[in-house]
Amino acid sequence: MRSDKVALRDLGHSLAGQAPGLSAQALIRLIYQKLGQHVALASSLGPEDQVLTDMICQVNPNPRIFTIDTGRLPQQTHDLIEQTSQRYRINITIFFPQAMAVERLVNTYGPNLFYQSLQLRRRCCHVRKVQPLRRALRGLKAWICGLRIEQSITRRDLEPITWDQTYGIIKVCPLTDWTTEQVWQYIHDHNVPYNRLHDVGYTSIGCAPCTRPVLPGEDIRAGRWWWEGPEHKECGLHRITRQGG
Ligand code: SF4
Numbered sequence: 001m002r003s004d005k006v007a008l009r010d011l012g013h014s015l016a017g018q019a020p021g022l023s024a025q026a027l028i029r030l031i032y033q034k035l036g037q038h039v040a041l042a043s044s045l046g047p048e049d050q051v052l053t054d055m056i057c058q059v060n061p062n063p064r065i066f067t068i069d070t071g072r073l074p075q076q077t078h079d080l081i082e083q084t085s086q087r088y089r090i091n092i093t094i095f096f097p098q099a100m101a102v103e104r105l106v107n108t109y110g111p112n113l114f115y116q117s118l119q120l121r122r123r124c125c126h127v128r129k130v131q132p133l134r135r136a137l138r139g140l141k142a143w144i145c146g147l148r149i150e151q152s153i154t155r156r157d158l159e160p161i162t163w164d165q166t167y168g169i170i171k172v173c174p175l176t177d178w179t180t181e182q183v184w185q186y187i188h189d190h191n192v193p194y195n196r197l198h199d200v201g202y203t204s205i206g207c208a209p210c211t212r213p214v215l216p217g218e219d220i221r222a223g224r225w226w227w228e229g230p231e232h233k234e235c236g237l238h239r240i241t242r243q244g245g
Pocket residue numbers: 070072114121122124125126128129206207209210235
């Protein structure tokens with residue numbers, strides 16, 4: 001078992017060495033060639049994940065794509081799950097948090113605990129997002145996600161392929177150096193479905209109580225956990241480390 005992990009980590013390092021200079025599409029092709037069905041896209045249904053869904057479906061007509069329903073998502077995100085599944089004729093697997101863990105959390109701290117402190121907000125994200133993600137990643141060799149360097153100061157060290165020490169699998173971020181303009185250009189050029197909340201001022205969309213529209217000129221993630229400083233705006237799903245870290 002341990003030697004399997006070491007071999008996978010070595011493969012991750014080798015793939016990381018091949019990544020510089022590859023386009024997002026070429027990176028996706030490389031990952032599917034090497035790892036086949038042991039790869040999944042973790043989609044939050046954000047614009048980047050929608051671009052990746054479109055690209056992946058061109059390489060693999062039956063891809064593994066999953067999302068996490070925290071129980072607090074906006075209706076528009078549920079609408080987009082259906083719309084995307086129909087458009088690409090795919091199944092998007094939905095993972096949920098454990099009911100008893102949510103019950104314990106909410107009955108101890110109240111339904112809106114995230115506004116009380118950073119610690120409780122992180123605990124809510126842990127129960128509703130991180131724990132289901134751990135289950136979703138079980139048995140995979142690589143996960144693909146739509147993180148970009150431009151999104152946040154917490155993502156400035158992002159690299160296209162890394163060994164994800166937290167979950168013990170390869171992590172692939174094909175859009176690391178894409179700009180927001182490139183993402184939206186791709187969406188419009190390819191008629192990719194997107195969350196209708198983007199049309200009314202939302203730039204980054206997560207759970208309903210932790211997301212608001214942004215004002216002109218504000219940072220794209222300013223509407224996420226808007227009561228917190230920019231250095232805290234992560235839900236715990238992503239720990240950004242340099243290759244080899
Ligand atoms: S984004 Fe908000 S509601 Fe969603 S899991 Fe995190 S703290 Fe909880």
